[in-house]
Amino acid sequence: MLLVNNLIKSYNNTPALRGVSLEVPTGAVFGLLGPNGAGKSTLLKLVMGFIAANSGQIQCQAPPQHIGYLPERPAFPETARVDDYLRTAASLAGIHGRRQKDTVAGVLHTVGLSDMAGRRIRTCSKGMRQRLAVAQALIGDPALLLLDEPAAGLDPTGQIQMRNLILALQQAGRTVVLSTHQLNEVTQICSHVAILSAGRVTRIGTLNSVLLAEPHVQIKVDTLTPELAVGLRDLAPGIAVEDNRITLVGAAIEQKAAILRQLLDAGLDVQGLVQQQANLEEIYLEAIRS
The missing domain is CATH 3.30.70 (Alpha-Beta Plaits)
Known part of the structure; x- marks a missing residue:
């Protein structure tokens, strides 16, 4: 699904990625682990095309319109209703009419927010906001999802809900790449893992092969x-x-x-x-x- 080869990226002569290479198989839940500043978010932004690499190649089987992205700190219009916000996102993705209505209803059901459709976003909890951000990422039925710290700030119940949601997305045939600090989360949902440190991949492989290494x-x-x-x-x-x-x-x-x-x-x-x-x-x- 995704192939990254010798990716190098610097910010003002400060290295962020130093020759990162990895392969994400179709249907995998691929965990990116590493401390703050390891390069995880930079890697996801490069795959999305938000920033440009100094050198290296990124090959993705999914076209840009079929990649869903959850940023580390999603921002929302606080006064908007949940369903109105998603309808706007659908419109920006070129989805209109009856298809838009069905798409919004579908992603709300997938993330468990159907009963919250009419709520103002400002009244939503952290867990609801994270699920809303995932719902936005699902607009357009993407084959590849890039999730940056999807469980950040969630209480134990919210973490379990997010974990189950990611597993459900995988079972529905999507490929998921997630950046996380939650080691317990990785062992429960990831099929593959890469550990980054100071912009380099220091461990990579299937979860079982990394654990047995x-x-x-x-x-x-x-x-x-x-x-x-x-x-x-x-x-x-x-x-x-x-x-x-x-x-x-x-x-x-x-x-x-x-x-x-x-x-x-x-x-x-x-x-x-x-x-x-x-x-x-x-x-x-x-x-x-x-």
Whole structure:
């Protein structure tokens, strides 16, 4: 659906994107993760054509009129009614007459605002406004949706509603790219993920492949002498020793048997061994440090 190749963008000689490349498959929910200033919003604005890149290519199967966009801070005419606002958006998209009426009713139903159609926007809660912004993005039946922080500022109930809405949009055949800080949201709805840090992609792939990229083993013993701890750390990179726990990451896992033998030969009591994949929070923190 969307292919970005070696995208570079600077603002007044300050780099925002430094050679970003990624591919969003059709039908995916693709999460863009990263701290403030990582380049997530800049990337979405470049795809929309709101700003121009210094270099690089963007290829999208969906034409511009079939891309829906939710900005990070949507703004509305406060005195307008919800349905009137969407009718104006439909008119700007070239949708008129009976089709306009059906389109507005359809997007209101999709985002769960049918009962709020006649309300003034100024009376709408943050959650209602976010859903209204998604409704506007759905005008024109876009194949690709770009959502910038769709759950920002929402309470737990609003976050659940937004999460369910995004899943429903995917099930309806749309491709969704969302920028978010909500790691829990990513693990529940995203099929793919890219982590950006300082304008670079530091992790990318399907959610499962990213989570499996950093498996680790933790060994717990009754006690460790400082000398033995130093010896273990020197066996291979990726071995961490803290108190009575030894953690093996990545290639260091291959040393598991050798470490166990060394611990047993030293007369230590091995109290536990757990092998598991890293969680997204651990991977995220590591990725933005790299």
